[in-house]
Amino acid sequence: MAVIRxxxxxxxxxxxxxxxxxxxxxxxxxxxxxxxxxxxPGTKFQALYLLHGGSGDDSDYLHYTNIVRYAxxxxxxxxxxxxxxxxxxxxxxxxxxxxxxAEELPKVCxxxxxxxxxxxxxxxxxxxxxxxxxxxxxMNHPERFAAALLLSGASYRPGVPGAVKTLNGEFDFKxxxxxxxxxxxxxxxxxxxxxxxxxDVYAVAQRNAEExxxxxxxxxxxxxxxHALYRTLAAEKDLREWGYETRxxxxxxxxxEWDLWDESLRLAIETWxxxxxxxxxxxxx
Numbered sequence: 374m375a376v377i378r379x380x381x382x383x384x385x386x387x388x389x390x391x392x393x394x395x396x397x398x399x400x401x402x403x404x405x406x407x408x409x410x411x412x413x414p415g416t417k418f419q420a421l422y423l424l425h426g427g428s429g430d431d432s433d434y435l436h437y438t439n440i441v442r443y444a445x446x447x448x449x450x451x452x453x454x455x456x457x458x459x460x461x462x463x464x465x466x467x468x469x470x471x472x473x474x475a476e477e478l479p480k481v482c483x484x485x486x487x488x489x490x491x492x493x494x495x496x497x498x499x500x501x502x503x504x505x506x507x508x509x510x511x512m513n514h515p516e517r518f519a520a521a522l523l524l525s526g527a528s529y530r531p532g533v534p535g536a537v538k539t540l541n542g543e544f545d546f547k548x549x550x551x552x553x554x555x556x557x558x559x560x561x562x563x564x565x566x567x568x569x570x571x572x573d574v575y576a577v578a579q580r581n582a583e584e585x586x587x588x589x590x591x592x593x594x595x596x597x598x599x600h601a602l603y604r605t606l607a608a609e610k611d612l613r614e615w616g617y618e619t620r621x622x623x624x625x626x627x628x629x630e631w632d633l634w635d636e637s638l639r640l641a642i643e644t645w646x647x648x649x650x651x652x653x654x655x656x657x658x
Contacts, residue, residue: 461506498522527608596627
């Protein structure tokens with residue numbers, strides 16, 4: 374498995390930014406099985422776009438999970454961009470993080486990396502704030518993604534709190550902690566601000582179900598002691614009732630934590646996502 378960190382000038386962000394990529398190559402497991410290194414021009418891989426949570430960056434999963442090992446074993450490319458505290462949302466007079474994630478990033482990666490562009494070979498996922506971004510991408514672009522992995526959350530929406538008290542009556546973060554993206558999140562709680570835009574994620578999701586495009590499969594996993602539990606359950610219920618194929622797991626005794634997210638990535642890559650677990654011979658032209 375090759376781990377690559379790309380630094381490039383983003384037109385949408387108007388600044389340099391980083392992307393961390395896990396790319397299948399000849400592996401230790403291959404050597405143990407007596408499989409020689411084979412590199413064929415034109416080989417492509419299925420790809421998971423994986424979005425980090427608040428206060429994070431493109432290196433989070435590399436540091437705090439075993440994503441490299443999971444991706445290596447199952448021949449999956451994983452693309453991890455930096456979204457910082459943007460909620461993966463365009464600011465009127467600032468950086469265009471949704472435009473970057475939804476439009477610029479795929480163009481860059483599909484031009485530079487050996488990844489398939491076929492819908493059945495593309496997936497998106499994220500944790501916490503990243504689950505908001507992943508769901509926003511999947512709903513606004515159902516033609517691109519076969520499945521979305523939503524860990525400890527779902528997209529924000531007016532009237533549904535982003536964080537509620539956990540089972541023991543407390544928040545599972547320290548008292549007084551300021552959510553770093555509270556400014557943009559408050560805008561996403563305003564019905565007038567989101568109406569008719571890509572940020573009105575649930576309206577887009579419902580319209581998709583009514584109009585009949587291919588709908589991505591949705592995988593939710595959250596701890597029963599997670600402050601994002603309520604938002605997760607509300608999202609899964611509505612999406613399931615609208616006609617989406619969903620899978621929900623609520624994990625006893627776990628909160629908003631890396632142990633949950635690491636285990637969830639392993640389960641998703643081993644059993645949930647429709648992976649080929651081998652290279653594919655190209656994607657869509």
